[in-house]
Amino acid sequence: MMKSKKWGTMLLAGVLAVTGVFGLMGDQKAEAAASITTAVRKVSVSGRTYSVQTVTIPKGTKAALGLAQGQVGQTQSFASIIKNSNATAAINGAFFNSYGGPADPYGTLISKGQIVHTGYYGTSIGFKKDGTALMDSLRANIRGTVSSKPDKAGKSKTLGWYATFVNRTPEARQNVVLMYNTARGSNVGFSGGIAVTVRKGKVVKKGANTNTAIPSDGYVLVYHGSEKDNAGRFEVGSTVDMEITYTDAAGKTIAWEDVVTAVGAGPRLVKDSKVSLDAKGEGFNDPKILTASGARSGIAIMPDGSVMLATVSGATMGQWAQVMQKLGAKQAMNLDGGASSALYANGRTLTGAGRQLSNTLVFGQWVAMQ
Numbered sequence: 001m002m003k004s005k006k007w008g009t010m011l012l013a014g015v016l017a018v019t020g021v022f023g024l025m026g027d028q029k030a031e032a033a034a035s036i037t038t039a040v041r042k043v044s045v046s047g048r049t050y051s052v053q054t055v056t057i058p059k060g061t062k063a064a065l066g067l068a069q070g071q072v073g074q075t076q077s078f079a080s081i082i083k084n085s086n087a088t089a090a091i092n093g094a095f096f097n098s099y100g101g102p103a104d105p106y107g108t109l110i111s112k113g114q115i116v117h118t119g120y121y122g123t124s125i126g127f128k129k130d131g132t133a134l135m136d137s138l139r140a141n142i143r144g145t146v147s148s149k150p151d152k153a154g155k156s157k158t159l160g161w162y163a164t165f166v167n168r169t170p171e172a173r174q175n176v177v178l179m180y181n182t183a184r185g186s187n188v189g190f191s192g193g194i195a196v197t198v199r200k201g202k203v204v205k206k207g208a209n210t211n212t213a214i215p216s217d218g219y220v221l222v223y224h225g226s227e228k229d230n231a232g233r234f235e236v237g238s239t240v241d242m243e244i245t246y247t248d249a250a251g252k253t254i255a256w257e258d259v260v261t262a263v264g265a266g267p268r269l270v271k272d273s274k275v276s277l278d279a280k281g282e283g284f285n286d287p288k289i290l291t292a293s294g295a296r297s298g299i300a301i302m303p304d305g306s307v308m309l310a311t312v313s314g315a316t317m318g319q320w321a322q323v324m325q326k327l328g329a330k331q332a333m334n335l336d337g338g339a340s341s342a343l344y345a346n347g348r349t350l351t352g353a354g355r356q357l358s359n360t361l362v363f364g365q366w367v368a369m370q
Helices: 078-085 225-233 317-326
Strands: 005-007 037-045 048-057 063-067 089-092 109-111 114-117 123-128 133-136 139-147 158-163 176-180 191-199 202-210 218-224 239-247 259-265 268-271 294-301 307-315 331-335 343-345 348-351 359-363
Touching: 037 317, 048 089, 048 317, 048 343, 048 348, 063 078, 063 109, 063 259, 078 089, 078 359, 089 294, 089 307, 123 331, 133 331, 158 176, 158 225, 176 225, 191 225, 202 239, 218 225, 259 331, 259 359, 268 294, 268 317, 294 317, 307 317, 307 343, 317 331
Parallel strands: none
Antiparallel strands: 005 239, 037 048, 048 307, 063 359, 089 343, 089 359, 109 114, 109 259, 123 133, 123 259, 139 158, 139 239, 176 218, 191 202, 191 218, 268 331, 294 307, 294 331, 343 348
Protein backbone atom coordinates (compact mmCIF):
# COMPACT_ATOMS: atom_id res chain seq x y z
CA MET A 1 0.00 0.00 0.00
CA MET A 2 1.28 3.47 -0.87
CA LYS A 3 2.43 5.40 2.15
CA SER A 4 1.49 9.05 2.18
CA LYS A 5 1.35 12.11 4.35
CA LYS A 6 -2.15 13.57 4.47
CA TRP A 7 -2.93 17.21 4.97
CA GLY A 8 -6.49 18.39 5.20
CA THR A 9 -8.78 19.41 7.97
CA MET A 10 -5.93 18.70 10.41
CA LEU A 11 -3.83 21.44 8.78
CA LEU A 12 -3.53 23.67 11.84
CA ALA A 13 -1.70 26.86 12.72
CA GLY A 14 1.97 25.86 13.24
CA VAL A 15 1.98 23.10 10.64
CA LEU A 16 2.80 25.44 7.78
CA ALA A 17 4.31 28.23 9.85
CA VAL A 18 7.85 27.33 8.85
CA THR A 19 10.57 29.77 9.84
CA GLY A 20 13.67 28.52 8.09
CA VAL A 21 15.26 26.45 10.87
CA PHE A 22 14.03 23.50 12.90
CA GLY A 23 13.40 23.34 16.60
CA LEU A 24 11.52 25.23 19.27
CA MET A 25 12.80 27.31 22.15
CA GLY A 26 14.01 25.02 24.86
CA ASP A 27 15.34 22.25 22.60
CA GLN A 28 18.11 20.39 24.37
CA LYS A 29 21.64 20.27 23.00
CA ALA A 30 21.87 17.66 20.26
CA GLU A 31 25.65 17.40 20.03
CA ALA A 32 28.58 19.15 21.66
CA ALA A 33 30.37 21.53 19.33
CA ALA A 34 33.66 19.68 19.81
CA SER A 35 32.19 16.52 18.24
CA ILE A 36 31.91 18.24 14.87
CA THR A 37 35.41 18.20 13.37
CA THR A 38 37.16 19.91 10.47
CA ALA A 39 40.08 18.94 8.27
CA VAL A 40 41.78 19.92 5.03
CA ARG A 41 42.38 16.73 3.08
CA LYS A 42 44.57 16.24 0.01
CA VAL A 43 43.07 14.08 -2.74
CA SER A 44 44.72 13.17 -6.04
CA VAL A 45 42.52 12.69 -9.11
CA SER A 46 43.71 12.35 -12.71
CA GLY A 47 47.19 13.62 -11.92
CA ARG A 48 45.99 16.63 -9.93
CA THR A 49 45.94 17.10 -6.16
CA TYR A 50 42.97 18.89 -4.62
CA SER A 51 42.81 20.53 -1.21
CA VAL A 52 39.37 19.72 0.13
CA GLN A 53 37.92 21.51 3.15
CA THR A 54 35.82 18.98 5.08
CA VAL A 55 33.53 19.00 8.10
CA THR A 56 32.51 15.73 9.73
CA ILE A 57 29.06 15.63 11.35
CA PRO A 58 28.59 12.68 13.77
CA LYS A 59 25.75 10.26 13.09
CA GLY A 60 22.54 11.39 14.77
CA THR A 61 23.32 15.12 14.80
CA LYS A 62 20.17 17.07 14.06
CA ALA A 63 19.96 18.95 10.79
CA ALA A 64 17.79 21.90 9.81
CA LEU A 65 17.03 24.13 6.87
CA GLY A 66 18.32 27.67 7.22
CA LEU A 67 16.26 29.99 5.04
CA ALA A 68 17.38 33.53 4.29
CA GLN A 69 15.33 35.91 6.44
CA GLY A 70 13.26 32.89 7.48
CA GLN A 71 11.44 32.80 4.12
CA VAL A 72 11.52 31.15 0.72
CA GLY A 73 12.51 33.60 -2.03
CA GLN A 74 14.79 35.90 0.00
CA THR A 75 18.57 36.24 0.32
CA GLN A 76 20.84 36.94 3.25
CA SER A 77 24.51 36.71 4.10
CA PHE A 78 25.83 33.28 5.06
CA ALA A 79 27.02 34.73 8.38
CA SER A 80 23.56 36.09 9.20
CA ILE A 81 21.83 32.77 8.47
CA ILE A 82 24.32 31.01 10.75
CA LYS A 83 23.84 33.60 13.50
CA ASN A 84 20.05 33.33 13.33
CA SER A 85 20.14 29.52 13.52
CA ASN A 86 22.95 29.36 16.10
CA ALA A 87 24.40 26.47 14.07
CA THR A 88 27.59 24.62 14.93
CA ALA A 89 28.13 23.74 11.26
CA ALA A 90 26.57 24.88 7.99
CA ILE A 91 26.89 24.57 4.23
CA ASN A 92 25.12 26.28 1.33
CA GLY A 93 22.19 24.31 -0.06
CA ALA A 94 19.97 24.27 -3.17
CA PHE A 95 20.51 26.21 -6.37
CA PHE A 96 18.50 29.44 -6.57
CA ASN A 97 17.84 32.35 -8.89
CA SER A 98 20.73 34.69 -8.14
CA TYR A 99 20.63 36.76 -11.33
CA GLY A 100 17.68 39.10 -10.79
CA GLY A 101 14.03 38.65 -9.91
CA PRO A 102 12.74 36.60 -6.97
CA ALA A 103 15.50 34.54 -5.36
CA ASP A 104 13.43 31.37 -5.63
CA PRO A 105 15.20 28.04 -5.09
CA TYR A 106 15.15 25.35 -7.77
CA GLY A 107 15.24 22.19 -5.64
CA THR A 108 12.86 20.56 -3.20
CA LEU A 109 13.13 21.91 0.35
CA ILE A 110 11.60 20.38 3.49
CA SER A 111 11.64 22.12 6.85
CA LYS A 112 10.18 20.84 10.12
CA GLY A 113 8.59 17.97 8.20
CA GLN A 114 6.73 20.21 5.73
CA ILE A 115 7.45 20.94 2.09
CA VAL A 116 8.42 24.59 1.60
CA HIS A 117 9.53 24.35 -2.03
CA THR A 118 9.27 21.75 -4.80
CA GLY A 119 11.71 20.89 -7.57
CA TYR A 120 11.62 18.20 -10.23
CA TYR A 121 15.21 17.38 -11.07
CA GLY A 122 18.47 16.42 -9.41
CA THR A 123 19.11 14.62 -6.13
CA SER A 124 18.02 15.38 -2.56
CA ILE A 125 19.45 14.67 0.86
CA GLY A 126 17.00 14.24 3.72
CA PHE A 127 17.30 13.94 7.49
CA LYS A 128 14.94 12.25 9.91
CA LYS A 129 14.26 13.63 13.38
CA ASP A 130 16.96 11.39 14.86
CA GLY A 131 19.52 12.70 12.35
CA THR A 132 19.49 9.65 10.07
CA ALA A 133 20.41 10.76 6.54
CA LEU A 134 18.86 9.57 3.25
CA MET A 135 19.72 10.37 -0.38
CA ASP A 136 17.50 9.84 -3.43
CA SER A 137 16.01 11.46 -6.54
CA LEU A 138 13.13 12.84 -4.48
CA ARG A 139 9.91 13.97 -6.15
CA ALA A 140 7.02 15.31 -4.04
CA ASN A 141 3.54 14.92 -5.49
CA ILE A 142 0.86 17.22 -4.06
CA ARG A 143 -2.74 16.29 -4.74
CA GLY A 144 -6.06 16.60 -2.98
CA THR A 145 -9.83 16.75 -3.19
CA VAL A 146 -12.35 19.55 -2.86
CA SER A 147 -15.92 18.83 -1.79
CA SER A 148 -18.68 21.37 -2.35
CA LYS A 149 -21.15 22.37 0.32
CA PRO A 150 -24.11 19.95 0.48
CA ASP A 151 -27.08 20.94 -1.68
CA LYS A 152 -30.70 20.89 -0.53
CA ALA A 153 -30.74 17.12 -0.92
CA GLY A 154 -27.66 16.80 1.28
CA LYS A 155 -25.39 15.79 -1.61
CA SER A 156 -22.00 17.31 -2.35
CA LYS A 157 -19.66 17.03 -5.33
CA THR A 158 -16.04 15.97 -4.89
CA LEU A 159 -13.33 16.80 -7.43
CA GLY A 160 -9.56 16.41 -7.50
CA TRP A 161 -6.86 19.07 -7.58
CA TYR A 162 -3.06 19.25 -7.63
CA ALA A 163 -0.27 21.77 -7.13
CA THR A 164 2.63 22.12 -9.56
CA PHE A 165 4.94 24.13 -7.32
CA VAL A 166 5.17 25.28 -3.71
CA ASN A 167 6.23 28.83 -2.81
CA ARG A 168 7.49 29.80 -6.27
CA THR A 169 6.83 32.87 -8.41
CA PRO A 170 5.36 31.87 -11.79
CA GLU A 171 6.68 33.12 -15.10
CA ALA A 172 4.43 35.57 -16.96
CA ARG A 173 2.67 33.05 -19.23
CA GLN A 174 3.22 29.90 -17.19
CA ASN A 175 0.29 27.50 -16.86
CA VAL A 176 0.66 26.24 -13.30
CA VAL A 177 -1.07 25.70 -9.96
CA LEU A 178 0.95 27.08 -7.07
CA MET A 179 0.61 26.50 -3.34
CA TYR A 180 1.86 29.06 -0.81
CA ASN A 181 2.34 28.49 2.90
CA THR A 182 3.81 30.79 5.52
CA ALA A 183 7.37 29.77 4.66
CA ARG A 184 6.80 32.24 1.82
CA GLY A 185 6.04 35.05 4.25
CA SER A 186 2.84 36.99 4.79
CA ASN A 187 1.85 37.25 1.10
CA VAL A 188 2.30 35.21 -2.08
CA GLY A 189 4.56 37.92 -3.51
CA PHE A 190 2.96 38.70 -6.88
CA SER A 191 -0.34 39.52 -8.58
CA GLY A 192 -2.09 37.52 -11.29
CA GLY A 193 -4.21 34.41 -11.56
CA ILE A 194 -7.04 33.26 -9.32
CA ALA A 195 -6.32 32.76 -5.62
CA VAL A 196 -8.09 30.26 -3.38
CA THR A 197 -7.48 30.76 0.34
CA VAL A 198 -7.83 27.68 2.56
CA ARG A 199 -7.95 27.82 6.37
CA LYS A 200 -8.28 24.72 8.52
CA GLY A 201 -9.41 22.68 5.53
CA LYS A 202 -12.10 25.13 4.36
CA VAL A 203 -12.17 27.58 1.47
CA VAL A 204 -12.63 31.03 3.02
CA LYS A 205 -11.94 33.25 0.01
CA LYS A 206 -11.63 33.04 -3.78
CA GLY A 207 -10.90 35.80 -6.27
CA ALA A 208 -8.34 37.60 -8.40
CA ASN A 209 -4.86 37.30 -6.91
CA THR A 210 -3.58 40.71 -5.88
CA ASN A 211 -0.64 39.58 -3.74
CA THR A 212 -2.97 37.50 -1.58
CA ALA A 213 -2.29 37.19 2.15
CA ILE A 214 -1.22 33.74 3.37
CA PRO A 215 -3.11 32.58 6.48
CA SER A 216 -1.11 31.22 9.41
CA ASP A 217 -3.49 28.28 9.70
CA GLY A 218 -3.68 27.29 6.05
CA TYR A 219 -2.41 28.04 2.57
CA VAL A 220 -3.22 29.74 -0.73
CA LEU A 221 -3.63 28.05 -4.11
CA VAL A 222 -3.03 30.28 -7.13
CA TYR A 223 -4.34 29.11 -10.51
CA HIS A 224 -2.21 30.78 -13.17
CA GLY A 225 -2.43 30.96 -16.96
CA SER A 226 -4.68 28.36 -18.60
CA GLU A 227 -5.10 26.68 -15.21
CA LYS A 228 -7.38 29.51 -14.05
CA ASP A 229 -10.47 27.65 -15.22
CA ASN A 230 -9.74 24.89 -12.70
CA ALA A 231 -10.19 27.34 -9.85
CA GLY A 232 -13.90 26.92 -10.56
CA ARG A 233 -13.75 23.66 -8.62
CA PHE A 234 -13.53 25.68 -5.43
CA GLU A 235 -16.20 27.77 -3.77
CA VAL A 236 -16.27 29.50 -0.41
CA GLY A 237 -17.30 26.91 2.17
CA SER A 238 -15.90 23.91 0.28
CA THR A 239 -13.92 21.31 2.22
CA VAL A 240 -10.37 20.74 1.01
CA ASP A 241 -8.09 17.77 1.69
CA MET A 242 -4.45 17.43 0.67
CA GLU A 243 -2.21 14.39 0.22
CA ILE A 244 1.54 14.34 -0.40
CA THR A 245 3.31 11.27 -1.73
CA TYR A 246 7.02 10.82 -2.29
CA THR A 247 8.56 9.02 -5.25
CA ASP A 248 11.92 8.79 -6.94
CA ALA A 249 12.57 10.03 -10.48
CA ALA A 250 11.33 6.71 -11.87
CA GLY A 251 8.00 7.10 -10.07
CA LYS A 252 8.70 4.45 -7.43
CA THR A 253 7.31 5.22 -3.97
CA ILE A 254 10.05 6.02 -1.43
CA ALA A 255 9.70 6.22 2.34
CA TRP A 256 10.42 9.87 3.07
CA GLU A 257 7.40 10.53 5.30
CA ASP A 258 9.62 10.77 8.40
CA VAL A 259 12.06 13.24 6.83
CA VAL A 260 12.00 16.58 8.66
CA THR A 261 14.73 18.40 6.72
CA ALA A 262 15.69 18.09 3.06
CA VAL A 263 17.59 19.97 0.36
CA GLY A 264 17.44 19.16 -3.34
CA ALA A 265 20.35 19.99 -5.65
CA GLY A 266 22.61 17.52 -7.45
CA PRO A 267 23.77 15.82 -9.48
CA ARG A 268 24.46 12.60 -7.61
CA LEU A 269 28.20 11.96 -7.34
CA VAL A 270 28.55 8.66 -5.49
CA LYS A 271 26.11 5.80 -4.99
CA ASP A 272 26.93 2.82 -2.79
CA SER A 273 30.61 3.83 -2.71
CA LYS A 274 30.94 3.98 -6.52
CA VAL A 275 31.10 7.04 -8.76
CA SER A 276 27.60 7.61 -10.12
CA LEU A 277 27.31 10.73 -12.26
CA ASP A 278 24.62 11.40 -14.86
CA ALA A 279 24.00 15.16 -14.79
CA LYS A 280 22.05 15.27 -18.05
CA GLY A 281 19.93 12.35 -16.97
CA GLU A 282 19.03 14.26 -13.80
CA GLY A 283 17.86 17.25 -15.83
CA PHE A 284 20.94 19.50 -15.82
CA ASN A 285 21.82 21.43 -18.99
CA ASP A 286 24.07 24.23 -17.72
CA PRO A 287 27.71 23.92 -18.92
CA LYS A 288 28.76 25.00 -15.41
CA ILE A 289 27.48 21.61 -14.27
CA LEU A 290 28.16 19.50 -17.35
CA THR A 291 31.67 20.47 -18.43
CA ALA A 292 33.12 23.52 -16.66
CA SER A 293 35.47 23.66 -13.72
CA GLY A 294 34.50 25.70 -10.69
CA ALA A 295 34.12 25.96 -6.94
CA ARG A 296 32.04 23.07 -5.61
CA SER A 297 30.12 22.24 -2.45
CA GLY A 298 28.95 18.75 -1.65
CA ILE A 299 27.53 16.53 1.03
CA ALA A 300 28.12 12.84 1.69
CA ILE A 301 26.74 10.06 3.83
CA MET A 302 29.65 8.00 5.13
CA PRO A 303 29.64 4.22 5.72
CA ASP A 304 29.23 4.70 9.50
CA GLY A 305 26.19 6.97 9.05
CA SER A 306 28.05 10.21 9.73
CA VAL A 307 27.76 13.11 7.29
CA MET A 308 30.61 14.89 5.57
CA LEU A 309 30.36 18.44 4.24
CA ALA A 310 32.99 19.44 1.70
CA THR A 311 34.10 22.31 -0.53
CA VAL A 312 36.77 22.47 -3.24
CA SER A 313 37.90 25.03 -5.81
CA GLY A 314 38.44 24.46 -9.51
CA ALA A 315 36.97 21.00 -10.14
CA THR A 316 34.78 19.63 -12.91
CA MET A 317 31.79 17.59 -11.83
CA GLY A 318 33.53 14.39 -12.89
CA GLN A 319 36.60 15.28 -10.82
CA TRP A 320 34.36 16.24 -7.90
CA ALA A 321 32.69 12.83 -8.00
CA GLN A 322 36.05 11.07 -7.92
CA VAL A 323 37.23 13.27 -5.05
CA MET A 324 34.15 12.45 -2.97
CA GLN A 325 34.60 8.75 -3.61
CA LYS A 326 38.25 8.89 -2.56
CA LEU A 327 37.20 10.70 0.61
CA GLY A 328 35.26 7.54 1.50
CA ALA A 329 31.70 8.63 0.72
CA LYS A 330 29.09 5.88 0.54
CA GLN A 331 26.53 8.31 -0.93
CA ALA A 332 27.35 11.81 -2.17
CA MET A 333 25.76 14.67 -4.09
CA ASN A 334 26.67 18.10 -5.35
CA LEU A 335 25.17 21.27 -3.85
CA ASP A 336 25.04 24.78 -5.32
CA GLY A 337 28.54 26.00 -6.10
CA GLY A 338 30.50 28.84 -7.64
CA ALA A 339 29.96 32.05 -5.69
CA SER A 340 27.41 30.22 -3.51
CA SER A 341 29.96 27.73 -2.15
CA ALA A 342 30.18 28.25 1.62
CA LEU A 343 31.18 26.21 4.66
CA TYR A 344 31.24 26.90 8.41
CA ALA A 345 32.06 24.93 11.56
CA ASN A 346 32.85 25.51 15.21
CA GLY A 347 32.85 29.29 15.01
CA ARG A 348 34.94 29.58 11.83
CA THR A 349 34.02 30.32 8.23
CA LEU A 350 36.03 27.77 6.27
CA THR A 351 34.77 28.73 2.80
CA GLY A 352 33.30 32.20 2.37
CA ALA A 353 30.29 32.77 0.12
CA GLY A 354 30.78 35.21 -2.74
CA ARG A 355 27.13 36.26 -2.71
CA GLN A 356 24.13 36.34 -0.43
CA LEU A 357 22.42 32.97 -0.17
CA SER A 358 18.87 31.70 -0.37
CA ASN A 359 19.12 28.58 1.77
CA THR A 360 21.55 26.47 3.77
CA LEU A 361 21.79 23.23 5.71
CA VAL A 362 22.64 23.82 9.38
CA PHE A 363 23.70 21.31 12.01
CA GLY A 364 24.39 21.16 15.71
CA GLN A 365 23.53 21.88 19.27
CA TRP A 366 21.03 24.75 19.48
CA VAL A 367 18.66 26.04 16.84
CA ALA A 368 16.92 29.28 17.67
CA MET A 369 13.60 30.42 16.25
CA GLN A 370 13.88 33.32 13.82
